[in-house]
Amino acid sequence: MNLSRASGILLHPTSLPGPHGSGDFGPDAYHFVDWLAAARQTYWQILPLGDIGPGNSPYMSSSAFAGNVLLIDLADLQQQGWLPAGELRADPPFGDDRVDFARMVPWRTQQLSNAARRFSARATPEQLADYQRFCTTHAAWLDDYALFMALAESHAWAEWNTWPDGLAQRLPAALAAAREKHAERIAFWKFCQWRFFDHWARLKAYANTRGIRIIGDAPIFIAYQSAEVWARQELFELDTHGRARVVAGVPPDYFSATGQRWGNPLYRWSAHADEGFAWWITRIRHTFGLVDLVRIDHFRGFADYWEVPASEPTAIHGRWLPAPGAALFEAVHAALGPLAIIAEDLGIITPAVDALRRQFNFPGMRILHFAFGGNADNAYLPHNYDRNTVAYTGTHDNNTTQGWWHEASAEERSHVAAYLGRAPESLDHDIHWALIRSAMASVADTAIVPLQDVLGLGAADRMNLPGKGEGYWEWRFNWAQFQPWHASTLAHIGQVFGRVPP
Numbered sequence: 001m002n003l004s005r006a007s008g009i010l011l012h013p014t015s016l017p018g019p020h021g022s023g024d025f026g027p028d029a030y031h032f033v034d035w036l037a038a039a040r041q042t043y044w045q046i047l048p049l050g051d052i053g054p055g056n057s058p059y060m061s062s063s064a065f066a067g068n069v070l071l072i073d074l075a076d077l078q079q080q081g082w083l084p085a086g087e088l089r090a091d092p093p094f095g096d097d098r099v100d101f102a103r104m105v106p107w108r109t110q111q112l113s114n115a116a117r118r119f120s121a122r123a124t125p126e127q128l129a130d131y132q133r134f135c136t137t138h139a140a141w142l143d144d145y146a147l148f149m150a151l152a153e154s155h156a157w158a159e160w161n162t163w164p165d166g167l168a169q170r171l172p173a174a175l176a177a178a179r180e181k182h183a184e185r186i187a188f189w190k191f192c193q194w195r196f197f198d199h200w201a202r203l204k205a206y207a208n209t210r211g212i213r214i215i216g217d218a219p220i221f222i223a224y225q226s227a228e229v230w231a232r233q234e235l236f237e238l239d240t241h242g243r244a245r246v247v248a249g250v251p252p253d254y255f256s257a258t259g260q261r262w263g264n265p266l267y268r269w270s271a272h273a274d275e276g277f278a279w280w281i282t283r284i285r286h287t288f289g290l291v292d293l294v295r296i297d298h299f300r301g302f303a304d305y306w307e308v309p310a311s312e313p314t315a316i317h318g319r320w321l322p323a324p325g326a327a328l329f330e331a332v333h334a335a336l337g338p339l340a341i342i343a344e345d346l347g348i349i350t351p352a353v354d355a356l357r358r359q360f361n362f363p364g365m366r367i368l369h370f371a372f373g374g375n376a377d378n379a380y381l382p383h384n385y386d387r388n389t390v391a392y393t394g395t396h397d398n399n400t401t402q403g404w405w406h407e408a409s410a411e412e413r414s415h416v417a418a419y420l421g422r423a424p425e426s427l428d429h430d431i432h433w434a435l436i437r438s439a440m441a442s443v444a445d446t447a448i449v450p451l452q453d454v455l456g457l458g459a460a461d462r463m464n465l466p467g468k469g470e471g472y473w474e475w476r477f478n479w480a481q482f483q484p485w486h487a488s489t490l491a492h493i494g495q496v497f498g499r500v501p502p
Contacts, residue, residue, distance in 0.1 A: 001340050001361050002388055007440060007447040007490075007499040008043025008215065009036060009454065010396065012058070012463070013071055014099055015476050020111075021094040021104030023476060025199040026073040030206055035482070037210040040491035040500035044207060045215035045448050047396060048297075049200070049290060053223045055469040056101045059297065060223040060264070062149065064283050065141040067196035067290075069189075070108050074115075076199060081122065082115035098474040116191040134194045140282070141227070146189040147175070148227035150182035160230045161242035168242050170231070200290065208292070215342065215448075216291030218284070220298040221248045221264035228279075229265055235272060235279060236265040246307045249315035250298075253347055254370070256467040259315030261308055269324050277324075277331040284332055288339065299343035299362075302328060303353040325352075329360050342390055342446075346370075363388045366444065367395060368435050369404050372419065373412035381419070382442040391444035393435045393453050396463040400452040401432040403459025432456045433489070440497045447499065454490065455481050 016023025016032060023029070036044055051068045053060025058068065077083045090107055094100065123131070135142060148160070155163055166174030179186065204214055222228055224244055229236050239245050244265040251259045272279060287294050296302075303325050308318040332339070343362040345353060357364055366389055371380035378384065385391060393401050405413070405427065417424040420434055427434055432453045439447040452461050455477065464472045494500040 001338065001363065003340075003363065003445045005445050005498050006042035007449070007494050008041050008045055008213075009039075009451050010045040010392070010448050011451040012047040012396070013049075014058075014473070015451070015463070017096060017476065017478050019090075019094065020074050020088065021090065021107060022070060022099040024071045024073050025203045026075050028479075029203050031479075033203070033207045033210055033212055035487060036207075036212050038491070039487035040494050042211065042213060042499075043215050043293075043446070043448065044212050045295070046217065046291075048217045048219055052101075052473070053225070054263075056099075056473045057464075058217075058473070059219045059262075061219075062152070062223060062225060063141070063145045063227045064222045065138075065286055066145045066193055066227070067200060069112060069192040069196055070105065071200070072108075072112065072192065072195050073199050074108070074111055077111070077115040077195065080115075080119075080127075082118040083111060087111060087114060096478050097476055099476060101474070112192055113188060115195075116188045119191060120187065131191070131194050134197065135190055138193070138197075141286075142190060142193060144231040145193070145227040146186045147179060147182070148230055149189045150185035151178060152225070153185060154182060157225075159225055168230075170233075204290070213292040214290075215293045215295055216287060217295050217297060218287050220296060220301045221262065221266075224263070224265050232279065235268055237268050238265065244310045247310050248301070248305065249308045249318060250300075250306050250347060251315060251318060256315075258467075259306075259318070260467050261312070261315040266305065266307060273324060273327065277328050280328060281332055281335045284339070285336055288336075293340040293342060295342040295344055296362075297344050299345050299357065299364075300347060300349060300353050303350070303356050325356050326359060329356075333360070361388065363390050363446065365389070365395075366391050366442075367398065368392065368439060369394045369398050369401070372415040373409060374415075382438055382444075385442050385444045387443055387445050389442075389444035390446040390448060391439040391442050392448050392450075393432070393439055394450055396450070397466050398450075399459055399462050400450070400457050401435050402453075402456055403462055405431040407459065430456075436490075437493055440493050440499060449490075451477060454486055457481075 013024065013029060014022045016028045018024055018026055018028050048058040048061060049067050050058060050061030050063060051066060052058055074083065074088055078085060078088060094104065151163060151167060161168050167178060207214060233242060237245050246266050247261065248264040248266055249259055249261040302323050304320045304322050306315065306318045307321050308315050341362050343357045343364050345357055345364040346367065366380050366385055368380065371378055394404065398404065413424045417427060436449050436453060439449065461475050463475050491500060
């Protein structure tokens with residue numbers, strides 16, 4: 001896949017402004033699309049749209065197919081007559097600079113429950129028919145997801161392998177009894193997905209009409225506490241009691257001296273191969289139904305993956321094992337045709353991983369924060385890029401550029417200054433624009449900039465710090481931080497370096 005020369009902004013919807021505790025698919029999302037268009041951008045890159053998991057991470061979702069119900073536009077539910085105006089005023093009001101997950105999640109969930117009950121009582125024939133069409137269209141994943149969520153709620157979110165009465169083993173009689181017992185909550189979770197998919201489809205359509213394409217994010221692994229692991233246990237490396245024998249992670253790297261023990265169950269790749277990678281084909285098709293391009297997180301794991309015994313507290317004592325590699329993507333290509341996939345090829349990348357990416361012509365990623373303090377042959381330096389590349393100042397896992405600069409070593413700062421032809425002290429106030437310009441000027445077909453870098457924000461506003469389980473994914477912006485010159489400067493830089501239409 002070769003992309004046309006363009007640029008975009010990285011921002012997850014939860015970071016948008018809004019009165020309901022976190023960003024969502026409401027009016028501020030449309031305003032942001034308008035801002036992207038004014039800045040002459042082509043892409044809006046987001047993080048995974050699935051539910052959040054431990055530590056509030058969107059990379060540990062309860063489903064590979066369901067959407068994050070916390071992104072539903074509550075104001076739209078009010079307009080439908082399912083929420084009275086008074087119910088949308090939190091007391092005290094939510095702050096606008098961080099997501100207070102501990103308070104926001106139960107409050108939003110209660111609003112959704114109230115709306116679902118009123119929908120059940122007041123739905124028009126047209127609304128009910130649309131809801132039923134959605135449930136029928138998505139039944140292949142929705143039925144298991146809604147039952148899983150209802151059961152997880154009823155068991156205080158205990159891991160599914162501890163559920164009693166044949167539920168963990170998915171015995172037919174136990175499942176039938178559970179569907180009857182939890183029918184109201186099953187309907188609630190289906191209602192939420194119906195609204196999520198409708199709200200997102202409208203927002204994406206609006207973005208596309210403004211010339212904005214959505215880059216989505218597909219985590220390679222899914223959470224143990226998820227509908228798909230529970231429903232398709234044979235596809236994962238579980239023991240006879242349904243517990244993960246081994247888990248995913250990466251060895252010690254730039255981000256952590258002990259590696260990263262993600263904790264996701266690993267795939268039983270032989271079982272996936274036996275079914276012709278049907279689960280993966282379905283998952284990728286579904287993801288492309290939501291976005292225009294897909295960034296596959298941890299692409300390395302399709303060539304080989306780091307297996308960590310579940311009993312190990314860190315990722316140090318793991319081992320590399322082979323993954324299916326080309327066989328998987330050949331099956332996907334045969335079923336779905338050529339796809340607009342970006343390969344997240346960061347970390348320790350072997351020739352085999354690079355060969356797999358190049359075999360399918362997937363663009364890789366280059367991060368400017370990783371470029372400096374070494375030699376001229378560093379692959380992350382712009383003069384070493386090739387065209388089929390996505391260049392970033394940083395990603396959601398990096399510090400902001402201002403934060404990175406002020407924490408950089410003297411060697412890194414000296415290298416940056418020499419590379420950019422600037423005095424180190426002169427970069428203190430505009431290092432973010434210097435790196436934005438460097439990414440935009442590079443030969444890479446695509447340049448993506450986190451919104452924090454456009455706004456020149458510091459380390460307190462980084463989105464995530466890998467290996468830290470709490471205190472991240474909370475950042476939000478507000479419109480008072482924007483000035484007209486932010487959009488005009490981005491548009492000007494993009495025009496200078498051929499990233500916007502003439």
